[in-house]
Amino acid sequence: MTATLSAAEQTRHDDQAAAPVTMAAALNAALADSLAADERVLVFGEDVGALGGVFRITDGLTTRFSEHRVFDTPLAESGIIGTAIGMAMNGLVPVVEMQFDAFAYPAFEQFTSHLAKLRNRTRGRVALPVVVRIPFGGGIGGVEHHCDSSEAYYAHTAGLRVVTPGTPADAYRLLRQSISCPDPVIFLEPKRRYWSKETAVLTTEGPAIDQAVVRRPGQDVTLIAYGGMVATALEAAEAAAGEQWDVEVIDLRSLSPFDDETLVESVRRTGRAVVVHEAPGFAGYGAEVAARLTEQCFHYLEAPILRVTGLDVPYPPPHLEHLHLPNADRILDAIARLQWDDHA
Amino acid sequence: MTTFADTEPAVSAGSLLPSATPLQLIDADGRPAENPGGLSLPEQGILLELYRRMVIGRRFDSQATALTKQGRLAVYPSSRGQDACQVGSTLALRSHDWLFPTYRDSVAIITRGVEPAEALSLLRGDWHCGYDPYQYRVAPQCTPLATNTLHAVGLAHAASLKNEDVVALVLLGDGATSEGDTHEALNFSGVWKAPVVFLVQNNGYAISVPLAKQTAASTLAAKGIGYGVPSLLIDGNDAAAVYSAVSASVERAARGQGPTLIEAITYRVEAHTNADDATRYRASDEVQAWLARDPITRLETYLKAAGLLDEQAITRRAAEAEQFAERVRDLMNGTVDVNPGDLFDHVYAQPTAALEQQRAALLAEMEDGAR
Numbered sequence: 004m005t006a007t008l009s010a011a012e013q014t015r016h017d018d019q020a021a022a023p024v025t026m027a028a029a030l031n032a033a034l035a036d037s038l039a040a041d042e043r044v045l046v047f048g049e050d051v052g053a054l055g056g057v058f059r060i061t062d063g064l065t066t067r068f069s070e071h072r073v074f075d076t077p078l079a080e081s082g083i084i085g086t087a088i089g090m091a092m093n094g095l096v097p098v099v100e101m102q103f104d105a106f107a108y109p110a111f112e113q114f115t116s117h118l119a120k121l122r123n124r125t126r127g128r129v130a131l132p133v134v135v136r137i138p139f140g141g142g143i144g145g146v147e148h149h150c151d152s153s154e155a156y157y158a159h160t161a162g163l164r165v166v167t168p169g170t171p172a173d174a175y176r177l178l179r180q181s182i183s184c185p186d187p188v189i190f191l192e193p194k195r196r197y198w199s200k201e202t203a204v205l206t207t208e209g210p211a212i213d214q215a216v217v218r219r220p221g222q223d224v225t226l227i228a229y230g231g232m233v234a235t236a237l238e239a240a241e242a243a244a245g246e247q248w249d250v251e252v253i254d255l256r257s258l259s260p261f262d263d264e265t266l267v268e269s270v271r272r273t274g275r276a277v278v279v280h281e282a283p284g285f286a287g288y289g290a291e292v293a294a295r296l297t298e299q300c301f302h303y304l305e306a307p308i309l310r311v312t313g314l315d316v317p318y319p320p321p322h323l324e325h326l327h328l329p330n331a332d333r334i335l336d337a338i339a340r341l342q343w344d345d346h347a
Numbered sequence: 348m349t350t351f352a353d354t355e356p357a358v359s360a361g362s363l364l365p366s367a368t369p370l371q372l373i374d375a376d377g378r379p380a381e382n383p384g385g386l387s388l389p390e391q392g393i394l395l396e397l398y399r400r401m402v403i404g405r406r407f408d409s410q411a412t413a414l415t416k417q418g419r420l421a422v423y424p425s426s427r428g429q430d431a432c433q434v435g436s437t438l439a440l441r442s443h444d445w446l447f448p449t450y451r452d453s454v455a456i457i458t459r460g461v462e463p464a465e466a467l468s469l470l471r472g473d474w475h476c477g478y479d480p481y482q483y484r485v486a487p488q489c490t491p492l493a494t495n496t497l498h499a500v501g502l503a504h505a506a507s508l509k510n511e512d513v514v515a516l517v518l519l520g521d522g523a524t525s526e527g528d529t530h531e532a533l534n535f536s537g538v539w540k541a542p543v544v545f546l547v548q549n550n551g552y553a554i555s556v557p558l559a560k561q562t563a564a565s566t567l568a569a570k571g572i573g574y575g576v577p578s579l580l581i582d583g584n585d586a587a588a589v590y591s592a593v594s595a596s597v598e599r600a601a602r603g604q605g606p607t608l609i610e611a612i613t614y615r616v617e618a619h620t621n622a623d624d625a626t627r628y629r630a631s632d633e634v635q636a637w638l639a640r641d642p643i644t645r646l647e648t649y650l651k652a653a654g655l656l657d658e659q660a661i662t663r664r665a666a667e668a669e670q671f672a673e674r675v676r677d678l679m680n681g682t683v684d685v686n687p688g689d690l691f692d693h694v695y696a697q698p699t700a701a702l703e704q705q706r707a708a709l710l711a712e713m714e715d716g717a718r
Contacts, residue, residue, distance in 0.1 A: 081527060086504065095505045117494060122693050129481075
């Protein structure tokens with residue numbers, strides 16, 4: 004059922020000159036190219052049709068690919084995930100949208116009890132190549148329930164892959180990779196970066212779906228980030244150069260599975276690490292990162308691995324969110340606390 | 348062929364409401380029912396097969412209950428009393444249709460042809476699902492309530508999108524109608540006109556909670572109207588009525604006319620599972636009254652009166668069921684064969700590096716005798 008790529012898509016892959024592209028446009032292109040490349044791919048969710056999604060990520064797709072392939076559903080998240088499971092059982096590749104992070108919670112049972120487990124339950128006989136796109140995180144002045152960082156819930160669930168892009172080019176690559184992946188993928192889109200631009204060629208070539216990448220090489224400390232915090236980490240790394248710290252920034256890309264190899268290599272080399280995320284720190288994803296790296300790098304570490312996270316509070320209202328979210332200053336403070344003087 | 352859209356409508360024109368009383372083809376005394384609604388009596392060969400499969404299913408069910416007492420099964424939720432629903436609904440499916448069963452629907456699964464050892468894998472505890480869903484077109488038995496309704500709608504809608512003639516039958520209980528997923532599934536199926544049949548086996552209890560505490564609705568079937576889904580209220584202890592209602596609904600779905608909600612009134616004769624004590628929440632005379640309305644006895648009486656079944660045939664059917672039970676006993680009396688590799692092999696399409704490390708560590712533990 005796999006169709007050949009249209010001339011336009013071929014051009015995008017082979018001959019496209021690097022051009023400025025937003026993450027939103029890159030995601031839209033990834034959906035369009037996946038729909039064009041594989042007839043089994045469907046896109047559905049709330050307001051993804053005529054409206055093109057509340058963030059316009061699915062803009063124009065219904066017109067181009069018909070209502071049979073890109074369509075609005077009733078307003079019910081468990082219904083969306085549950086029916087996506089049934090469609091995948093019947094040979095289709097659903098790419099569904101949850102409108103906002105916190106609005107995915109009604110589907111929690113379908114995520115954890117079925118989407119994550121059906122392959123295991125049936126000893127591999129039932130594969131569920133479902134992609135769930137979820138705009139996540141804060142930084143856009145959203146009111147309550149629109150800014151959650153929900154990654155730990157999914158990453159804790161065996162059987163789900165959890166990925167999140169940090170750049171527009173990677174948004175295209177990771178989404179195409181996720182749609183091609185035989186496992187269910189929770190695709191977390193850092194909504195504060197939808198309008199960030201990068202001059203890039205959109206391609207699926209590059210790091211695999213489960214690989215972390217070094218966004219900025221450095222020798223003194225490994226700064227680990229993902230999603231919306233990648234740009235913040237890079238900003239902090241530039242500022243740290245002024246303090247004579249040569250900071251390496253790693254974009255995790257895949258939260259589950261975790262790329263131990265890339266991370267361990269870096270941390271053993273630098274001897275120091277800070278992990279950054281927007282979500283509250285308590286029992287958060289950063290705790291897993293710090294624990295794994297401590298277990299594997301203990302004798303190489305010059306200082307405890309520190310976490311820079313959101314506060315352990317429910318997500319704040321718009322006028323207070325800047326106090327909650329990690330920024331470059333908070334990251335630099337953490338880097339400064341990495342026991343630089345102990346061996347002086 | 349049984350239909351209700353082409354003959355006297357079971358769902359009256361202009362209304363999606365079910366009948367006021369459960370439709371029957373054969374009454375509780377085994378006589379032709381006075382008001383079959385739009386249901387039509389299945390042909391003789393089907394009636395005999397319904398009887399045969401119910402006798403086998405009943406024997407399988409009692410054998411499984413006995414196996415729990417011997418410790419051979421971890422748990423068994425019996426469907427005794429719901430035999431007509433289990434067998435009538437499953438036999439009404441075509442070979443290319445799909446069945447979405449729950450944990451209480453083991454008899455439906457073996458009626459569909461799943462090997463008993465594979466069907467009992469979940470309840471024996473050697474794996475969560477022992478059969479290949481694609482081989483039998485039977486989804487894994489669903490333990491969470493009502494979640495399978497959405498899977499059925501999705502699978503059926505996918506068939507529509509692919510222009511495939513496939514209908515999905517999903518089994519659920521009265522308790523499951525209180526779950527949100529049931530409402531979402533009925534709603535999605537109505538909007539999409541998905542080829543789905545919802546069969547609610549209203550057996551009176553959700554573990555210990557009676558229907559009166561589950562809903563204020565006059566019937567569960569009546570819930571269909573809110574979703575634009577036509578519904579049928581039937582006597583769930585009448586195998587002919589179950590078969591007729593489900594096959595008519597399957598045909599209706601296959602014609603592109605969308606979903607049907609069927610409520611079948613039946614009774615869970617046994618406790619919720621072997622771990623439950625039903626005497627804490629219901630009186631034994633209630634159970635006795637339902638035993639007198641046994642679905643197998645009812646069909647047997649009808650078939651004998653119609654001259655389609657004699658004592659010799661009844662004895663043959665019983666002997667066949669006994670052979671089946673013996674085979675189940677033999678299969679379950681063997682040692683449980685489990686593979687530790689199953690823990691890691693199918694979490695993802697390819698085990699992750701971290702899982703491979705855990706596999707190696709577990710194997711080392713086992714070699715050391717620590718496990």
